[in-house]
Amino acid sequence: MVTRREAVSLVETLREESLEGRKARRVSVTEACSGRVLAESVRAQRDDPTRSTATMDGYAFDATEAYPFEVVEFAVFPEDDPPTIEVDQAVRVATGAPIPERANAVLKKEEATVENGTLSGPEIEPGTYVYEQGSNVSAGEQLFEPGEQLAPRDAILLHDLGIESVSTCDPFDVGLVATGTEIHEGRSRDLDSPMLAALVRSWGHVPTVEGSAPDEYDRVVRAIEETAASHDVVMTTGGTSVGKKDHVIRALDSLGEVIFHRVRIRPGKPLAAARLPDHDAVAFAIPGKPVGAHTVASLVVRPFFTETDDIATIPATAAADVTVSVPGFEYAIPVRLRDGDAIPLGHATSELDVYGDTFDPSVLSSSTRATRADGFVLTEDGFEQGSTVDVTPHTVLEP
Ligand SMILES: Nc1nc2c(c(=O)[nH]1)N[C@H]1C(S)=C(S)[C@@H](COP(=O)(O)OP(=O)(O)OC[C@H]3O[C@@H](n4cnc5c(N)ncnc54)[C@H](O)[C@@H]3O)O[C@H]1N2
Numbered sequence: 412m413v414t415r416r417e418a419v420s421l422v423e424t425l426r427e428e429s430l431e432g433r434k435a436r437r438v439s440v441t442e443a444c445s446g447r448v449l450a451e452s453v454r455a456q457r458d459d460p461t462r463s464t465a466t467m468d469g470y471a472f473d474a475t476e477a478y479p480f481e482v483v484e485f486a487v488f489p490e491d492d493p494p495t496i497e498v499d500q501a502v503r504v505a506t507g508a509p510i511p512e513r514a515n516a517v518l519k520k521e522e523a524t525v526e527n528g529t530l531s532g533p534e535i536e537p538g539t540y541v542y543e544q545g546s547n548v549s550a551g552e553q554l555f556e557p558g559e560q561l562a563p564r565d566a567i568l569l570h571d572l573g574i575e576s577v578s579t580c581d582p583f584d585v586g587l588v589a590t591g592t593e594i595h596e597g598r599s600r601d602l603d604s605p606m607l608a609a610l611v612r613s614w615g616h617v618p619t620v621e622g623s624a625p626d627e628y629d630r631v632v633r634a635i636e637e638t639a640a641s642h643d644v645v646m647t648t649g650g651t652s653v654g655k656k657d658h659v660i661r662a663l664d665s666l667g668e669v670i671f672h673r674v675r676i677r678p679g680k681p682l683a684a685a686r687l688p689d690h691d692a693v694a695f696a697i698p699g700k701p702v703g704a705h706t707v708a709s710l711v712v713r714p715f716f717t718e719t720d721d722i723a724t725i726p727a728t729a730a731a732d733v734t735v736s737v738p739g740f741e742y743a744i745p746v747r748l749r750d751g752d753a754i755p756l757g758h759a760t761s762e763l764d765v766y767g768d769t770f771d772p773s774v775l776s777s778s779t780r781a782t783r784a785d786g787f788v789l790t791e792d793g794f795e796q797g798s799t800v801d802v803t804p805h806t807v808l809e810p
């Protein structure tokens with residue numbers, strides 16, 4: 412059994428290995444910024460801004476010189492080229508207009524006194540009301556690293572620098588296979604695959620629900636093998652535990668190398684990851700119960716797909732005591748957030764009463780209504796009513 416951190420670090424190594432041999436493709440910045448991973452670094456080809464501009468309407472001049480300045484005839488607007496001025500001259504500028512090479516400051520219009528074409532006013536420092544050339548980005552600067560996953564906000568900087576396309580790795584193709592005779596025969600609905608498909612998509616990759624296999628060793632092996640042959644990643648659900656019909660881990664062992672099985676986190680402990688080198692694929696075996704499946708997919712599998720393993724939290728006040736029964740695990744305790752309080756959902760005092768005071772991940776994990784939580788508290792020891800707890804909102808891990 413490995414800790415969550417150990418598991419995440421192994422998953423990150425898998426990610427690096429998988430990205431290494433990946434085909435790069437140039438795509439438009441617009442397409443790339445919905446979650447594509449960069450294959451190459453991106454450097455600025457030019458300064459930004461390309462020239463120094465005024466940030467206020469007023470007069471531009473060299474502020475290392477003393478008043479008065481002769482105000483030249485014309486005025487400069489954002490669409491204009493800056494004029495050449497002499498050391499004792501100033502020029503009218505509009506907000507956003509380029510300032511002359513010789514100027515280094517702008518005096519606001521309302522502070523300026525102009526009489527007979529001569530400007531005077533208060534002393535100002537060089538740099539006042541000037542957005543300086545290269546102050547946003549200087550030419551040659553590396554702005555994005557290979558492996559970074561681009562987000563919608565990145566389109567602003569890339570487009571501003573005139574970059575229209577970038578080299579990206581193709582997203583991972585993920586084949587989802589639900590194991591379980593009850594699922595295969597339609598006696599129970601497959602709740603995991605659609606949820607996992609949506610998670611994978613939200614992380615910027617391409618899921619396909621491949622179907623199901625009954626709890627028969629040969630059928631499980633075949634389903635994994637067939638899926639690995641046509642996908643980069645196989646994600647199975649169910650069959651990860653120690654029951655007689657739990658074949659997935661043995662199947663992965665026969666097809667490749669199991670990197671870890673069981674993580675010190677609950678719900679979702681029996682998660683496994685494997686390399687399937689014959690098919691140039693990797694596999695994640697996700698435990699069957701949907702809430703546990705969601706928890707470990709978000710906390711441990713996500714760093715394979717996204718560049719980050721950060722788990723941001725916000726503080727809240729625990730609304731009830733929650734104890735844990737078995738030490739040595741991290742427990743993801745679902746909570747609702749209300750006016751700064753974290754109300755443990757599933758606790759006897761909450762609207763969903765499935766576990767009393769002591770957190771029981773096995774029953775919680777069976778309760779599909781626990782998905783109505785706003786987030787979870789990751790804790791090894793539980794918490795006391797009134798104490799401050801760190802809540803990870805679900806939106807942090809499923810954008
Ligand atoms: N004796 C022990 N039993 C169990 C242990 C243990 O250590 N000793 N571990 C428990 C833990 S923790 C978990 S988590 C589960 C893991 O279960 P499996 O991954 O083996 O899943 P199954 O046995 O196949 O199914 C469990 C449960 O989940 C339902 N399920 C499965 N797949 C789906 C799906 N795609 N959609 C909806 N529901 C699904 C399945 O019907 C079962 O009800 O094992 C504990 N047992």
Ligand code: MOO
Pocket residue numbers: 676677678679680681698700703772773774776
């Ligand atoms: O890890 Mo399991 O989902 O605790 O029951």
